[in-house]
Amino acid sequence: MNGALQMNAGELLSLCKRRGFIWPSFEIYGGVAGMYDYGPLGTVLKDNIISMWRDAYKRGEGFVEIDSETVNPEPVFKASGHIDEFSDFVVYCQGCKEPFRADHLVGDLHPNPDTLDAEGLKSLFVENGVLCPDCDGELGEVEEFNLMFKTTIGPGSSRVGYLRPETAQGIFVNFPHLYRYNREKLPLGVIQHGRGYRNEISPRQGIIRLREFNMMEVELFVDPEDKGWVRYPAIRDEMLRLVPEDGRERSITVDEAVSGGIIANEVLAYFIWFTKDLLTRLGVDGERLRFRQHLRDEMAHYAMDCWDAEVLLSYGWTEIVGIADRGCWDLTQHAKWSKQEMSHFKRFDEPKEVEREAIKAKYRELGPLFKGDAKEIARLIEERTPADIENSVLKVDFNGRTLDITDNLFEAVTINEKVSGEKVVPHVIEPSHGLDRIFYTILEHAYRRDDEYTVLSLRPEVAPIKVGVFPLMTRDGLDTKARELFRTLNDAGIDAYYDDSGSIGKRYARMDEVGTPWCVTVDYETLEDDRGLKDTVTIRDRDSSEQRRIPIDDIIDVVQKLIKGVDFASL
RNA sequence: GCGACUGUAGUCUAGCGGUUAGGACCGGGGCUUCCCAAGCCUCUAACCCGGGUUCAAAUCCCGGCAGUCGCACCA
Numbered sequence A: 001m002n003g004a005l006q007m008n009a010g011e012l013l014s015l016c017k018r019r020g021f022i023w024p025s026f027e028i029y030g031g032v033a034g035m036y037d038y039g040p041l042g043t044v045l046k047d048n049i050i051s052m053w054r055d056a057y058k059r060g061e062g063f064v065e066i067d068s069e070t071v072n073p074e075p076v077f078k079a080s081g082h083i084d085e086f087s088d089f090v091v092y093c094q095g096c097k098e099p100f101r102a103d104h105l106v107g108d109l110h111p112n113p114d115t116l117d118a119e120g121l122k123s124l125f126v127e128n129g130v131l132c133p134d135c136d137g138e139l140g141e142v143e144e145f146n147l148m149f150k151t152t153i154g155p156g157s158s159r160v161g162y163l164r165p166e167t168a169q170g171i172f173v174n175f176p177h178l179y180r181y182n183r184e185k186l187p188l189g190v191i192q193h194g195r196g197y198r199n200e201i202s203p204r205q206g207i208i209r210l211r212e213f214n215m216m217e218v219e220l221f222v223d224p225e226d227k228g229w230v231r232y233p234a235i236r237d238e239m240l241r242l243v244p245e246d247g248r249e250r251s252i253t254v255d256e257a258v259s260g261g262i263i264a265n266e267v268l269a270y271f272i273w274f275t276k277d278l279l280t281r282l283g284v285d286g287e288r289l290r291f292r293q294h295l296r297d298e299m300a301h302y303a304m305d306c307w308d309a310e311v312l313l314s315y316g317w318t319e320i321v322g323i324a325d326r327g328c329w330d331l332t333q334h335a336k337w338s339k340q341e342m343s344h345f346k347r348f349d350e351p352k353e354v355e356r357e358a359i360k361a362k363y364r365e366l367g368p369l370f371k372g373d374a375k376e377i378a379r380l381i382e383e384r385t386p387a388d389i390e391n392s393v394l395k396v397d398f399n400g401r402t403l404d405i406t407d408n409l410f411e412a413v414t415i416n417e418k419v420s421g422e423k424v425v426p427h428v429i430e431p432s433h434g435l436d437r438i439f440y441t442i443l444e445h446a447y448r449r450d451d452e453y454t455v456l457s458l459r460p461e462v463a464p465i466k467v468g469v470f471p472l473m474t475r476d477g478l479d480t481k482a483r484e485l486f487r488t489l490n491d492a493g494i495d496a497y498y499d500d501s502g503s504i505g506k507r508y509a510r511m512d513e514v515g516t517p518w519c520v521t522v523d524y525e526t527l528e529d530d531r532g533l534k535d536t537v538t539i540r541d542r543d544s545s546e547q548r549r550i551p552i553d554d555i556i557d558v559v560q561k562l563i564k565g566v567d568f569a570s571l
Numbered sequence B: 001g002c003g004a005c006u007g008u009a010g011u012c013u014a015g016c017g018g019u020u021a022g023g024a025c026c027g028g029g030g031c032u033u034c035c036c037a038a039g040c041c042u043c044u045a046a047c048c049c050g051g052g053u054u055c056a057a058a059u060c061c062c063g064g065c066a067g068u069c070g071c072a073c074c075a
Helices: A009-019 A040-061 A074-080 A118-128 A168-173 A175-181 A254-259 A266-282 A329-338 A363-383 A435-446 A478-491 A504-513 A552-564
Strands: A022-024 A036-038 A071-073 A087-093 A099-101 A139-146 A150-153 A159-163 A188-197 A212-222 A239-243 A250-253 A289-293 A305-313 A316-327 A344-361 A393-398 A401-406 A410-424 A427-434 A447-450 A453-456 A467-471 A496-498 A518-522 A536-541 A547-551
Touching: A009 A022, A009 A435, A009 A447, A036 A040, A040 A188, A040 A212, A040 A266, A040 A435, A071 A074, A071 A150, A071 A168, A074 A159, A074 A168, A074 A329, A087 A118, A118 A139, A168 A175, A168 A188, A168 A212, A168 A329, A168 A427, A175 A188, A212 A266, A212 A435, A239 A254, A239 A266, A250 A254, A254 A266, A266 A289, A266 A305, A266 A316, A266 A427, A266 A435, A289 A316, A305 A435, A316 A329, A316 A435, A329 A427, A344 A363, A363 A393, A363 A401, A427 A435, A435 A447, A453 A504, A467 A478, A467 A504, A478 A496, A478 A518, A478 A552, A504 A518, A518 A552, A536 A552, A547 A552
Parallel strands: A239 A289, A467 A496, A467 A518
Antiparallel strands: A022 A036, A071 A159, A087 A099, A087 A139, A150 A159, A188 A212, A212 A427, A239 A250, A289 A305, A305 A316, A316 A427, A344 A410, A393 A401, A447 A453, A518 A536, A536 A547
């Protein structure tokens, strides 16, 4: 077991608080559980994570990014299912005060307790004398508890709104715009990051379960009949550590997982691998990362198949990304509730001539016979096909009666149609990232501690400060020279930090603790030296604590190379 | 939401009815040719909040808030 596993999460949270990564919100007023603010370093680290995620999807895969509202009107969540699925009816025992899920207590008394409202549940308790299962006490009022924060939009409280529990709905409701933007083509990949809100009953474990949290969501709309991915062949032999439904962990290649039926399709498998790649580049330890498949009864209401990226933290295995195949659920639901078109028109390579057998009603005959009912009966007749005709008679159900329609009232015809495509509701592949959890994982996996010395081995790309700049002494012009260098680095867009207090060792330690990968020191040789060291500085590597001496004019170039991943030892 | 435990400078902690509330680290200023938390001088800074008991409360009691753990809940 390695050192990081034995660490106390409190130690890291303490560091985070001291050094300005995260702070408990509203601390001067006593704080609120499940709410944290990002401090100066945390904000930069968080932004760096977002940038890498954005780059991976936008530049890497050609996805587009949007930014939608956090307050949504009620119909959005009626359609999405969150009003129903995020609500529980809770009842408290008058005696022992224990809370119970009301629908669980009447499971034997009603075929489908989920369909009951608070009144219905309450009367079921009264009629059947249901008591507290723990102490046989009387049960109190049935209360509805929804995990979404409710508000009203505008005055008069007529329009109910909710703070979004996920950013995904903002993408789904914009599907018609996005689809047009993408010039009516699939696949269509859309990303969005932002805050989501869930009124958790009991937030625990620091930043792991928050009431207001940051997520980075990706919705990829694909043709349901084409769940492949262009770049799949390039990664089919990469390894994945999987825990499928059967609970047996195995490490196999992407393609073995797909062809073995473990992962449903290529595109889902591709983005599982893609997530692994992104997470490891962000600094998640590959040895403490696995993908676990959801069990059927664990799956969210919208998912067809779902894999969680789980990381091993001091809290245990924790989900940080969920990669779900949401099928056509979301778009179908929004189409139904909004009555808007939410489908893709899939053009055939060339229009098809289709011959269709149909029945045509003879209106001239039907009119006099059925008078006012003729129109409806004609419609029913035309719904049928020639195969339904028996002995020249078509039986039609009308107003509870069966009418025998004889063949003088209709004719069988062959219709030639030109069909240039078909409507399909796209399926959605959703990699949804818990940003705060990824943030915490990166810190915990980077945390190294020997005796009293602490180092955060953050990946250079995410590190909030890239380089510390010090004068060896605060005198003799060393500080002036170091400040110049600091300025030069900042002007080149490199996040630098100037420090001239205490001893040189203390400054290295300070930078190590916040994960700064390199420190540059201006010493006496920089100012004057007869061995050719004039105008050179030392650069020191955080993880090896090795030093190199390089010309001061090369600093920007060297640091930029190092950030891109050049090995320090090769300098 | 329930139960147990806990709450003292930025951090870790001592004090457990009467203390100028002590220390360490961190942080600030200064000195020292100072490259891995070096040394010396110096400074800042705390009893979670609200009631109560008492001559006297950081200390005892009650309530609140927050944290940890367990139960319950949970994409």
